[in-house]
Amino acid sequence: MSLLExxxxxxxFPVKRxxxxxxxxxxxxxxxxxxxxxxxxxxxxxxxxxxxGKTTLGRAVLRLNEITSGEVVFDGTDLAALxxxxxxxSRRRLQMVFQDPLGSLNxxxxxxxxxxxxxxxxxxxxxxxxxxxxxxxxxxRVGLPxxxxxxxxxxxxxxxxQRIGIARALVLEPDLIICDEPVSALDVSIQAQVxxxxxxxxxxxxxxxxxxxxxLAVVRHISDVIGVMYLGALVEEAPxxxxxxxxxxxxxxxxxxxxxxxxxxxxxxxxxxxxxxxLPSPANPPTGCRFHTRCPWRQAERCDxxxxxxxxxxxxxxxxxxxxxxIADGTIQPVRELxxxxxxxxxxxxxSEKADTGE
Amino acid sequence: xxxxxxxxxxxxxxxxxxxxxxxxxxxxxxxxxxxxxxxxxxxxxGKSVTSLAxxxxxxxxxxRVEGRADYRGTDLLSLRPSAMRDxxxxxxxxxxxxxxxxxxxxxxxxxxxxxxxxxxxxxxxxAARDEAAALLERVGIPDPTRRLKEYPHQLSGGMRQRALIAxxxxxxxxxxxxxxPTTALDVTxxxxxxxxxxxxVDQEGTALLMITHDLGVVAGLCDDVxxxxxxKVVESADRRNLFAEPAHPYAHGLLNSIPRLDAPRGQPxxxxxxxxxxxxxxxDGCAFAPRCDHYTLECLEGAPELxxxxxxxxxxxxxVRCVNPVRERxxxxxxxxxGAGDDSPAEPVTQKEETSE
Numbered sequence: 001m002s003l004l005e006x007x008x009x010x011x012x013f014p015v016k017r018x019x020x021x022x023x024x025x026x027x028x029x030x031x032x033x034x035x036x037x038x039x040x041x042x043x044x045x046x047x048x049x050x051x052x053g054k055t056t057l058g059r060a061v062l063r064l065n066e067i068t069s070g071e072v073v074f075d076g077t078d079l080a081a082l083x084x085x086x087x088x089x090s091r092r093r094l095q096m097v098f099q100d101p102l103g104s105l106n107x108x109x110x111x112x113x114x115x116x117x118x119x120x121x122x123x124x125x126x127x128x129x130x131x132x133x134x135x136x137x138x139x140x141r142v143g144l145p146x147x148x149x150x151x152x153x154x155x156x157x158x159x160x161x162q163r164i165g166i167a168r169a170l171v172l173e174p175d176l177i178i179c180d181e182p183v184s185a186l187d188v189s190i191q192a193q194v195x196x197x198x199x200x201x202x203x204x205x206x207x208x209x210x211x212x213x214x215x216l217a218v219v220r221h222i223s224d225v226i227g228v229m230y231l232g233a234l235v236e237e238a239p240x241x242x243x244x245x246x247x248x249x250x251x252x253x254x255x256x257x258x259x260x261x262x263x264x265x266x267x268x269x270x271x272x273x274x275x276x277x278x279l280p281s282p283a284n285p286p287t288g289c290r291f292h293t294r295c296p297w298r299q300a301e302r303c304d305x306x307x308x309x310x311x312x313x314x315x316x317x318x319x320x321x322x323x324x325x326x327i328a329d330g331t332i333q334p335v336r337e338l339x340x341x342x343x344x345x346x347x348x349x350x351x352s353e354k355a356d357t358g359e
Numbered sequence: 360x361x362x363x364x365x366x367x368x369x370x371x372x373x374x375x376x377x378x379x380x381x382x383x384x385x386x387x388x389x390x391x392x393x394x395x396x397x398x399x400x401x402x403x404x405g406k407s408v409t410s411l412a413x414x415x416x417x418x419x420x421x422x423r424v425e426g427r428a429d430y431r432g433t434d435l436l437s438l439r440p441s442a443m444r445d446x447x448x449x450x451x452x453x454x455x456x457x458x459x460x461x462x463x464x465x466x467x468x469x470x471x472x473x474x475x476x477x478x479x480x481x482x483x484x485x486a487a488r489d490e491a492a493a494l495l496e497r498v499g500i501p502d503p504t505r506r507l508k509e510y511p512h513q514l515s516g517g518m519r520q521r522a523l524i525a526x527x528x529x530x531x532x533x534x535x536x537x538x539x540p541t542t543a544l545d546v547t548x549x550x551x552x553x554x555x556x557x558x559x560v561d562q563e564g565t566a567l568l569m570i571t572h573d574l575g576v577v578a579g580l581c582d583d584v585x586x587x588x589x590x591k592v593v594e595s596a597d598r599r600n601l602f603a604e605p606a607h608p609y610a611h612g613l614l615n616s617i618p619r620l621d622a623p624r625g626q627p628x629x630x631x632x633x634x635x636x637x638x639x640x641x642x643d644g645c646a647f648a649p650r651c652d653h654y655t656l657e658c659l660e661g662a663p664e665l666x667x668x669x670x671x672x673x674x675x676x677x678x679v680r681c682v683n684p685v686r687e688r689x690x691x692x693x694x695x696x697x698g699a700g701d702d703s704p705a706e707p708v709t710q711k712e713e714t715s716e
Contacts, residue, residue: 049545157634187401188572192616192630199627214545221618221628240624258550259620260575264599266621267579274554275547278515 003040003208004061004176008033009070009080011053011060015283028283030056032232033070035310038225040175043202043209045223045240047216047255051279053232054212058178061210062094063087075175092122095169099181101161105153111139111164112149115171122172135171142167142197159190163197170201178210183218195222216259220244225316228252231290232282234310238317248319248328250295289322296334297327361389362566363413363534368426368436370408370417382408384590384641385426387665388583390534393564397577397598400587403635406570409587410536412436413568414453415443430534449479452527456539458519462511468495468522469507475529494525498555517548521555528559535559536568541576553580574617578602583676586610589638589646592665596677606668606677606684608651645681653683 011031016022031053038044048054059065061072063079072079074094079087098104105114115135116128125131136146142163153161162182169177182198183191199222201207213219219226220240227237228249236249247253257272275294280286286293288304295303302322310318313325326332370383383405390396398406411417412424413435428435430450438446447453455461463471472491476482482490488507495503498521511519520540527535537556541549557580560567569581577584577598584601586594586609594607605611612631633650640646644659651658665680667673 049547157636159634187635188574188613189401189616189631190634192618192628193632195618196628196630216546217618217620220620221622221624244620254547256620258546260549260553260573260579261619261621262574262578262602262614262617263619264578264602267575272550274550276551278517278548279545 002037003075004038004210005071005073006034006036006057006061007071007073008035009057009060009072010034010068011056011065012068026283029232029285030065030282031060032282032285034229034232034234036227036234036237038176038208038210040208041202041206042224043211043222045219045226046210046212046229047214047219047226048229049214049255049279051231051282052229053282054214054229055180057229058096058180058210058212061178062091062096064096089122092118092124092172093175095172095174095177097162097165097169097177097179097182100185101158101165102153104165105161107153110150110152114153114164115139115168118168118172124172135167138167138170141170141201157190158186159193162186162194166194166197166201170205174207176208176210178212180212181214182211184213184215191218198222216256228255231280231285233290233320234318235291235320236318237310242314242317246317246328248313248317248324249291249321250297250327250334251291254296289320297323297332298335299323299332361391362394362431363390363568364427364429365389365409365413366427366429368409368412368428369424370405370412371423371425372421373423374421382590383412386585386587386590386592388585388592388595390566390568392533392566393560394583395560395567395569395581397581397584398568398570398587399572399574399577399584401572401635403589404587405590406572406587407538410453410538410568410570414447414451414536415440416453445479448475448532449530450532451534451536452530452532454520454523454527454535454537454540456542458516458523458543459511461523462519464511467508467510468514472507472522472526472529475526479530490529491525494529495522498522498525498528499551500525516544517551520544520548520552524552524555524559528563528565531563532565534566534568536570538570539572540569542571542573549576556580574602574614586613589635589641591641591646591662591680592678593647593680594678595665597674600674600677604674604677604688606679606686607647607681608653608683608685609647611685612650612652653681653685655683657682 009031010033012027012029014024015026015028017025034057046054056065060067067080070080079090082090112132112135116131119125119131125134139146139148144160144163156164183194186194195218202209211219211222223240225237226240226243227234230251236252247256254273254275261267277294280293288306289308292298292303308320308322310320312318323332366387368383368386371379371381373379386409388396398409400406413428415435417424424436426436469488469491472494473487476487476490491507492503495506500506500518500521514522541552544552553576556567559565571577581598584596584598585592586607588609594601594610601610605614615629616631618628631650637649638646639649641662644661645663648654648658663680663682665678668677668679668684670686
């Protein structure tokens with residue numbers, strides 16, 4: 001059975017205006033109908049650019065944001081319907097690691113007090129000595145010395161602080177850890193250390209991860225399944241290797257082709273699809289397919305009126321595009337005005353031929 | 360003769376009653392006309408301070424700048440402030456990392472662009488406004504006349520960076536310094552900005568000094584790459600040689616530690632152990648020695664010199680600051696080699712011991 005199942009989850013933030021009366025003048029559709037399933041022991045990677053709603057979705061699972069509608073089924077119970085106190089108690093099993101390791105640790109608490117706080121709140125460990133023993137054990141697991149107990153967050157480097165954040169989640173023995181941009185604030189050499197740590201912990205403790213990140217290479221490295229978000233909705237979901245080998249949604253293609261690869265040979269011969277323009281505002285999302293305003297493969301009528309739903313193409317590969325099949329076999333040609341295809345010789349031409357990305 | 364030749368640049372910060380700290384301890388590199396040179400390194404390696412020193416933007420108090428930076432026969436580091444002001448904007452220009460904080464939030468974009476035109480090109484009134492609109496158009500901002508009246512907060516991140524680039528190229532500078540120009544941007548926008556920079560370099564023959572921590576960006580854009588560690592260049596090479604055969608253990612380790620989009624899954628990363636805090640002063644030896652796997656006692660006999668890579672078949676111009684350089688080609692297995700979709704993890708690579716920082 002799957003550990004976490006999201007069913008049409010929506011998170012809308014009201015936009016309020018007015019001096020005396022808070023009139024709601026509109027909504028920001030941060031997350032607008034996301035359904036996904038995470039199996040126990042798996043890593044699910046959620047990627048997307050800033051403003052696509054990936055962080056809001058992660059926080060919504062823990063109900064750190066109010067869920068507007070939809071179901072969050074964790075191990076058989078719908079978290080969205082739980083009373084607050086029961087929700088608080090179930091958070092022992094769902095923990096979060098935040099992006100900014102310094103901002104998410106109280107500068108006036110020492111490490112022991114930071115780690116013991118959650119344990120006390122959830123009634124783990126009968127007394128201080130028992131808790132300390134557990135904390136020392138977890139600190140060792142994440143590669144921090146035991147003398148860290150009495151030190152303060154500012155005494156640690158960025159990578160060590162992120163280890164503290166991971167330890168804070170681990171002391172509660174959770175089943176699911178939501179990692180929101182776990183390595184994006186870290187230097188490259190430190191990133192790899194933290195990624196390896198997350199993988200080791202998963203293996204030894206049987207953890208399930210929901211990893212939220214904008215860095216496709218990182219997500220691809222650690223995830224079993226990847227979901228790509230655009231303006232509050234999933235546009236494509238597939239097993240990690242399949243998504244890389246055969247991206248089917250036009251947005252995924254553009255996104256993957258935009259990631260620079262640290263290898264001059266690859267960089268010189270790689271074909272890129274350059275999108276024009278910026279992300280539309282989630283307060284006023286485009287009608288129909290959310291991506292149609294920037295999509296080079298856009299077709300008249302259907303794309304701007306009918307919103308595509310995630311449909312399964314092959315085993316585990318779900319795509320929300322009306323024309324995914326036609327784009328893949330080349331029957332639909334992209335339009336130059338909306339994107340440029342950069343071919344290896346350095347000239348830019350319209351995306352005219354069948355763009356065979358990846359393989 | 361190179362356009363810019365930096366020789367033993369050294370920057371020391373000395374606050375009142377504080378211990379002096381050396382941010383840049385002897386950096387040398389050349390930039391030719393029309394060339395893209397990269398300065399790569401992690402936070403704290405001195406790459407941004409180098410760029411600020413070259414532009415004369417470091418505070419005068421509490422900072423000691425030594426060395427030479429020869430730009431067309433004049434030493435930038437010893438120039439009078441007024442002479443430097445004339446050079447900045449016309450000959451040298453800079454693009455900063457965070458476009459929101461480097462634009463004035465209470466002044467419309469148009470005024471900020473025309474300011475440069477009137478200061479350096481003596482343009483006034485409608486002529487200046489027309490030129491500003493043309494500049495915005497050139498960097499790919501749609502509807503430039505309307506955008507000129509807007510404030511920075513009304514523009515998106517990518518658009519702000521474009522506006523900043525427009526200001527930098529307003530006087531057709533010979534040398535453009537870009538300090539992490541795409542770090543604050545999303546990848547699809549990053550791709551647009553990098554393409555724009557490439558275009559400017561190709562069309563105008565502007566030299567570009569690209570400062571970044573992203574090795575992917577370097578691989579696609581730079582001609583020559585200098586890798587910085589603890590305020591010194593540790594390796595300098597043509598990008599192809601650097602990425603194929605990184606000789607300094609730090610550069611080698613960095614390239615090994617980044618997850619690649621085109622690598623098969625299941626291979627553990629090989630991180631460089633420790634953190635930037637584990638370094639020794641260059642005077643005592645190689646600053647990277649405490650984190651290095653190839654470290655020997657020889658490494659502690661003073662700072663190694665930056666010298667050409669020895670051995671048969673070593674490419675010309677490949678310089679490294681190391682007594683025991685890594686001599687192996689970096690073989691990265693990509694999906695193309697193992698076949699797409701192959702999920703079987705490759706032979707477990709011997710993983711370096713991961714120690715706490």
